[in-house]
Amino acid sequence: MELTHKEIFERYVFAGAVSRNPEAVAAMFTEDGVIEAPLVPDGHPLRRLVGHDAIRAGVGAYHRQLAEPGPVDAGRSAYVLHDTADPDVFIAEIDVAFHGGGPAMSLVQIFRVRDGRIAKLRDYFAEPAGGAGDTVA
């Protein structure tokens, strides 16, 4: 069964932001799948990841980061999907809120899909400052 763009996006959000499962995130990508986050500084765990092992490790490292903003509050978040001229490419325009009162974040993700899996994800986000407001952790 071919997944729709909406299904691919929702499953990606569930695997990553909601259930924080690096294994499941990696499994959504093609074997040679790529994650790029062009707006984050070098050394950030999501800066560029190629292949399942790198994606699993990088996403896992990101989830373990102390400054990482915490679990997504889906009920206060919203997104719009934009199809493009290329049927294998779609764009997600996202406003995301987090549990714990941290500041909201707006971002854009560009997905390239091959055979129902993500071949390339360019994730245009910038780290919000301060996480959940901690200053001592």
Add this chain to the structure above:
Amino acid sequence: MQISQIEATDLFLEPAAAPRQVVRVTVHGPASGVRVRIEGPTVRTPEPAVTAGLAAGEQCVVEVGVLVGAPATEGSVHRITAIAETADGRVTADGEMRAAATGWTMWMISHFHYDPVWWNTQRGFTELWQQLPDVPGADRLRPPFVRTAFDLVRAHLDAARQDDDYRFVLAEIDYLKPYWDVFVDDRADLRRMLREGRVELVGGMYNEPNTNLTHPESTIRNAVYGVGYQRDVLGGDPQSAWMLDVFGHDPAFPGLMADAGLTSSSWARGPFHHVGAKRHTGDITRMQFPSEFEWVSPTGRGVLTAYMANHYVAGWDVERKDTLDEAMAEAYAQYRELRKVAATRNVMLPVGHDHNIPSRWCTEIHREWAKRYVWPRFTMGLPRDFFAAVRAELSGRGAAPSPQTRDMNPVYTGKDVSYIDTKQAQRAIETTVLDAERLGTLAALLGTAYPAEALDKAWRLLAYGAHHDAVTGTESDQVYLDLLAGWREAHDLASAARRDAVDALAARADTSGAGRALLAVNPLSWARGGIARVHLSYPAPGPHGVAVRDDEGELPAVADGVTRHDDGSIAAVSLSVPARDIPALGYRVWHVVDSPTLAGWTGEDGRTSIRNEIFEVTADPARGGALSRIVDRRTGRDLLRPGGLGGEITVQDEYPGHPYWGEGPWHLLPKGPGRGLAETAAEVRAEHSAAGSRLVSVATLGELRITREAVLWAGADRIDFRTHVDGSIGQDRLLRVRFDLDLPGTRPVSEVGFAAIGRAFGFPESDAAEDLWTLDNPAHTWAGLSSTARISLHGPDGSVRRHAIGVAELIADDDARDLLVALARQGVTATRTPAVGPRYGALDADSNLPDVRIVTGAGNPFAEAVLASAGDAYRAVLAATGRVFVPGERPVVEPGADLRGVRDLPVLIAVDPDALAADLADATVDVHQPASLAGLGDPLTDYSVALVNHGTPGFVSRQDGTLFLSLMRACTGWPSGIWIDGPQRATPDGAGFALQHWSHTFRYSLLAGAGDWRRAGFVRAGQELNHPVRADEVTAGPGALPGRASLGSVSPDSVVLTALKPRGNPLAAGLAGDAEGITVRLYESHGSATAARIRLHGGLHEPVRTNVLEEDGSEPVRADAGDVTVELSPADVVTVAARSGAAAQLPGAPATEPVQPVFTRYWLHNKGPAPLGNLPVSVYVHPTAAVLPAPVRVTVGSATEAAAGVVDLDVPAGLRVTPAGPLRYDLKPGEYRHFDLQVTAADAAAGQYFLAARIRDRAGQLLEDAVALTVGPPAADPAGLDVLLEPGEVTVAPGTAAALTLRLRNHAASAVRGEAELLSPYGTWGAPDDDLLVSPRTREFALPAGATGTLGFTVTAPAGARPGGRWWALARVTSFGRVLYTATVSLGTTGSR
């Protein structure tokens, strides 16, 4: 000169070869140089006693040693004359003496009873008691003879070092592990004393758990940790379950301990009220069986048990004497009392109290007594010496210890209700841990790493919480909070492990398909349905409605709550989903798909009745909204008595302390019947959905608002009740729910560990000042009215009339073990007594009441007395058939009952005990006698009703069929309100935590059906309700396994899977490494022998029958094609180990503590058990505080495994440590190394500094201990931290979240690190039925000197959260051995329903 008294004793003087019995002669002066002897036809005095001169008016007691001519059988009476002679003349006096027996020994066993927590904290009891501020009543709480655990172990070791005769016992892991790890220099001496038999490690348990309040698997794991540590780490040989103070016992306990390889047990509470027959009645001989007996479980397995008939403090009265002579007199008085009930010529005198230093007199008595007398011997000993002597004498006589299956309950009925939230937590976590273990094992069969460390710690937290001053609710407020932190941690560990296992299963299953995937999981060994609670949230745009489908189509899910985005689409929704046919030990994939509509509950005001296929229930608004009818539509039976109510809530006022006993939380203290909600009017509303219907009523009683839901799910054969209690119960009140059942002739039956037993009717509405013994009892998952076994009276006309029996006195002159076991296997516990002797059944002494006497053998004098009273008609039946049932003459049992009279109870007389035992196989004893001889009592109604509980174990039934379940209480009795560290904290309304002034939800279900509890299916229902189907959202995708699969199963129906886990418990022995193979534990629940078939994914090979420790498997079990068939005797508990045919699991990284570094003096932080991994290697700094300059010693010690590395010192700026290091260690298992350092203040301002020493363990954790160092004058605030949790009040709407902020300020002169845990009550931990999630549970922090900082926490309410609830949270901040608690903040959900 005059002789005033002649008194024979059971003392004997030398020589040992011809001991002389002591006759005490009282001689009055004036006299000089008196020689006293005793003569008589059969008595002579080999050597007269001589005493010095006596002045006029003076008297003395002379001990004359006499020989009694053979045959001098014990107790034979001999005429004697006492003759006192002086140079001036002689006087005589006639009397008589009884010949005494030689061969008696009193074993003085030095012990200290230890509570790891109670009114005092773990840090107090373990290490700091003497340094902490005094609490009210400190004089009584800290008598001169008590010390901390560390001081006590050292003191008892020192006593043994200094006195070769000293013997003592050590027990709980709570202090053994810290002591072994910290005081490494004592290891060699402790090991030596173990080898020399001078100390015995007793218990074989983690602690002294209250096993009647916990899952029997918790009991087993308690032994796994106890034996694992005492045997495998310390090198002991634990043989005796040492349960001194425990408030009653689970009937499964002795059988499980026997299966764990223990050979004995000893304790002080159970068969009689809390301090025993002796202390309650003054007469120790009221005991109906000897103090040494075989305590037998319904499985038929048991252990030799020594009941401490004068309490575990008996020998401490010796200690209270000022001189050795007085101490010896007291020891002799104890001996004289205890020997009256001894099974052999061996008496155990426990010499100890609570937390006591070594007895100063016991070795003195040991030496001095032996100089004076050859018999009896008063000797220092160990429990194993005593038990060996008992066994030797019994075996020499060709006798066995008296077997007893008596229910050792109830004791301290308040323990079943006080701090009810912690009992709810314990139950919920036990089932989650068991589910996580099962699902983790299934996932491991599919190749995933098993979460060994996480579940190991969860079990240790549960073992710690199962202590008899923890789960019992008898603790102080601060200790409650500390325990709550442990339960929350166990909950989170188990939930995460369970969730990981679900993800692992989902990753291998085909979860693809439209919509979001859910994996509905069944942790039970049979296929079943049930209600799953699911919470989903959607970013905008969400769907407008959702539907849940399985592979057969849509499920009738109903939304309990929904929040929507501005565009009207769903933001969050909570669903109740009726599951169908979830495979055994398996799963079924569901999909949540978008739907144009969302099914919810639709209300119908004014309607007061609902029905499903099985039940129809009706509520009465005029009577508070309680149910006025509960009709079983299958049979038309109304379960309630005419005019009676179901689900009625009663509030009983209680005494704050007992008028006589003076104690609070451990007694139930009602002042009478109290009030019910039925006195008020209430709103009642019926609500309907495709999933089922419910009646909702709201009523208020004082400041309490009580919302009751009775839910009939479509097709369900039970009624689910949810009782929500908001507001304040006030203080010293007890809340119960009541069902006025109409089941004449039935009797109380309750599930206990791996069995169900009969229990007595009780007196829930007593005034405790007059009748303390209400006979409330703790049940495991269910209790109700039914019959355990029955006597069927067959009339010659073909009529059958049945009489239920539940608790028996078995009067037999042989030991009758087979019949006892046959009765217990059917749930009839029994006290075995001889025909002539004290009878069982009087509430001035006995902790419970029998309802039948069973007499076996022809010509039994008790049977004769019964028949003489009952008449010839009964005698004729007995003569003709070999059996007769004689009805009792006291059909109504009153509070304080004394049922010892010959005809007070019904009596079954059976000539042939073996035939009777065989007849019990179907739980029915057939007796052929005319109906006219059946008596006037109600015949048994062939129908059963039970309430399944979720951690509200306390129940009681009035004799008229009114069944009560205790829900909660607010008890102000001591130690409620006791607080040790820092300002006393309270709930937001200012009340103590024991008053429970926050929102509670109590869930319970009513089960009903024809036949007894077996046929009515209560066992499976109790399992299904306590292990609900859970459905978790998982990643959708293809997988090799189908979307619906069973990975294992057990048949037949009567056999219940209780544990499925990797074989072995290496972590309990301090070892790393993965377990090999699989362990499956089963129990037979119906009292019938059966062959159980076990099927598991991948197959099971080379199966063996092993024990509960999963060791020593040598007895092969049948296997064919990977399936295992094992024979179970009735009520059996069987552990099978096998090799899995599945692929080996992948190794995983061991779990580590979320807060690093890990503080190694975890007890100072009131953390309960040791951290994840159990610290096989640890580091400590000595001392824990010093003023500079100071020497400091750092010790790295291994308990069990090799370790090498470098100690990392964190030295604050301005301090200097010499030598500089590096501090390298390279240890073999069991070795340790000290590093002696000098710390100076090189360039440091006045203030408090913390110097830490750290090592890294094999799992990668940083382990750390610290010393507080003072430069200059002592710090005004040694805590060094300010903490504040904000805001003071947080209210969240369902479906939303809010933030809490913890503010910290470090005013020490150096950096501090530590842990901030957010504590909030059960119900706010994010479980599927919870109304809140307060998270994260814990956070680490590090603050430089003088710095401030904040930590964020979140309070989230699911969409289906109940509006108007109120809870609380506070932070416990621990750092370098200090503990701080913030004030509570109020948490709530908005709105009202």
